[in-house]
Amino acid sequence: MSINQVADFLLSRDNFEILTHAYPDGDTLGSGYGLCLALQQLGKNARVITTNLPKDFVFLTEGVKEQSFEAQTIVSVDVADEKLLGSNFEKYHGKIELCVDHHRINRVEADIKLVEPEAAANCEILYRLFGVMNVEITRQIANCLYTGVSTDTGCFKYGNTTSTTMRIAADLLDTGIDAALINKVMFDTKTKLKIRLEQEIYGTIDYFANDRGAIIAVTREMQKRLGVGDDELEGLASIPRQIEGVLIGITMREKEDGVFKVSVRTDRSVNAAEYCAMFGGGGHAEAAGCTVKGTLDEAKAQLKKAAEGVL
């Protein structure tokens, strides 16, 4: 569906519920609240449906009016698969009319789909859509869209960042938003507990294959001992891969006794998706995941052996 047709669809409808994915991040929430603000600006009723709203993202709801209405139009943003609606799956699956997304593989069954995998962030698509719909990009809308674009590109650091991404961010900065504050909250803030956890993890980095591989592991015992919640585990996967010379960085996280969730980050010379496929997992060329069973030592030994094979 073309962006103009999607704009026409939105302009012709009312009473929107906008669905975000579970474990919501900056891009799904920025998309959701940005679209909500845009629709309300056009005189329509709209609300965002999310499983939860982490406190760092509460500022995105600024200016959103609480409206009482019966939902008529269901839109999903940044949702690649209805299963990712989490606790909202039961209520909404099969009811999405419009799906706006940027994931390469999108499995949402919707009447109207606007899926653009070349967009670094879903918020980029919404920015262009708002242009077609003549939405005024207020500072509040810009806060939402900037947050999505910035978080999905690691603050314009990753390879998905294009010149279009940068120009959209430039337009958003021109509204006068405090991007530095947003970025500080998103990228430069750690809790005391997170610092404590990183200290512990740094002490247990397991280098192998002449330091071309590195594994870190977070056990349930460690989490319990340090009092670390799941929130603090965000972003750990980037630690082993950041180390100079490491081509494959593996992060193990004990889910329940004998089950480890594994995140793999690789240099371009090693395919992370192919590596994870050996364990029944998958993902992207430089970032993938899988699940491994066994004790910590057994699971680690399996992961190392396979890694030595691909290095």
Added chain:
Amino acid sequence: MSINQVADFLLSRDNFEILTHAYPDGDTLGSGYGLCLALQQLGKNARVITTNLPKDFVFLTEGVKEQSFEAQTIVSVDVADEKLLGSNFEKYHGKIELCVDHHRINRVEADIKLVEPEAAANCEILYRLFGVMNVEITRQIANCLYTGVSTDTGCFKYGNTTSTTMRIAADLLDTGIDAALINKVMFDTKTKLKIRLEQEIYGTIDYFANDRGAIIAVTREMQKRLGVGDDELEGLASIPRQIEGVLIGITMREKEDGVFKVSVRTDRSVNAAEYCAMFGGGGHAEAAGCTVKGTLDEAKAQLKKAAEGVL
């Protein structure tokens, strides 16, 4: 001097030596090698003069021709004060004809000065200058300018980033440079030793004033024991300030027995420059420095007491 006049000056001259500041960073080196490539593209002789070239920046020299000539025109880039030429001060002070810089206070005595403090990076000024001079922005020149813009803005994260910064970066991306690789080297690579040092430092964070202040210290004993060179100490100052709730983050580094170099990073609610002025130092509102004498405990006590006064 207007940018057109500076362009005319460069076009009318030849045999350039381009001076960078000591402890060279991405912006001074990106400016230096970018300008050198541009001048060589225009058929002129040029070379970069730097105190040293850290290995991460060697890629900036790609495509630079080694030319043999007698220097006639001395240009400084990103140099706020001739003293900052370091070991090149003796040879070059008083000889700079053109100074291109973006520091708010520039003390270089040069015939021609192009100083634009609103530019986030000196490389921004050069990008616009190259436009006036009809320099073709090759991929090699774009590598240089992007490195300067990216490093001086913390990858577009800090408050100095403007929409102009973003649009210039967009134009540079359009040349096809591998910005993700540059950013990985600049921002996402740590040595094993650095990890080891951070682990040690995390264990010694000293919180005070109800966790609104945090101090870390690197002693000579610690450096010696871990085998950590001065290179590994880069970027440590951001650690204490990153902790949630910390308004003043203080990093102490023992230079010689009884002398500590202190870096201070603050929230907007606390003025770092005013704080450091109490110890005879200075700097910016959110990043400043000073020197404190005494044993570690004495110096720390002084710094804490003063911090408690301003919190």
